[in-house]
Amino acid sequence: MIELELTYLAKYLPRDLDWKNFKEIVDIYVPNGSDHLTLRIRKNGDKYEITKKEPLKGKDSSIQLEQTISLKESEYMALSKIKGKVIFKKRYFYTFKEQSVEIDVFQGDLKGLVLIDFEFKTRKEKDSFKKPDFCLEDITQEKFIAGGVLCSKAYNDLKKELNRWGYKKIVMN
Secondary structure (H helix, E strand, O other), rough: OOOEEEEEEOOOOOOOOOOOOOOEEEEEEEOOOOOOOOEEEEEEOOEEEEEEEOOOOOOOEEEEEEEEEEEEEHHHHHHHOOOOOOEEEEEEEOOOOOOEEEEEEEEEHHOOHHHHEEEEOOOHHHHHOOOOOOOOEOOOOOOHHHHHHHHOHHHHHHHHHHHOOOOOOOOOO
């Protein structure tokens, strides 16, 4: 499946965000000998999957080839024993101008980081998108923020990069 997506740093969380509409996500990235891990095992609420995600052409990270296989809980549990790098986050679901939005509020070592993803059906839709006010900066092409790189970082490791855009840590109780 081809995924068309833009990722933004959050400026703030939308006031009308439904705080009950979220899933807890655990991503375990499988080592591959590279700084950017592309294979992950995911627990998404009560669903389990393994996904490989890589840019489709060249260096444009907004167009990804995503291959996903659903897993049984027992398969996930067996695979989760791999010595991978783990990310914990809460994914909130929001609608902006009839568009589905995913707001990832990172937990653990990445607490304070909030990323906002918009997925599109067509390239034209993606290319003509105007960011909403609650988004700070388009960071889709930034390697340091990709999940397969983030998984080996803590928030403090990202400060220098985040300061380039004036990002302010967002902490929720």
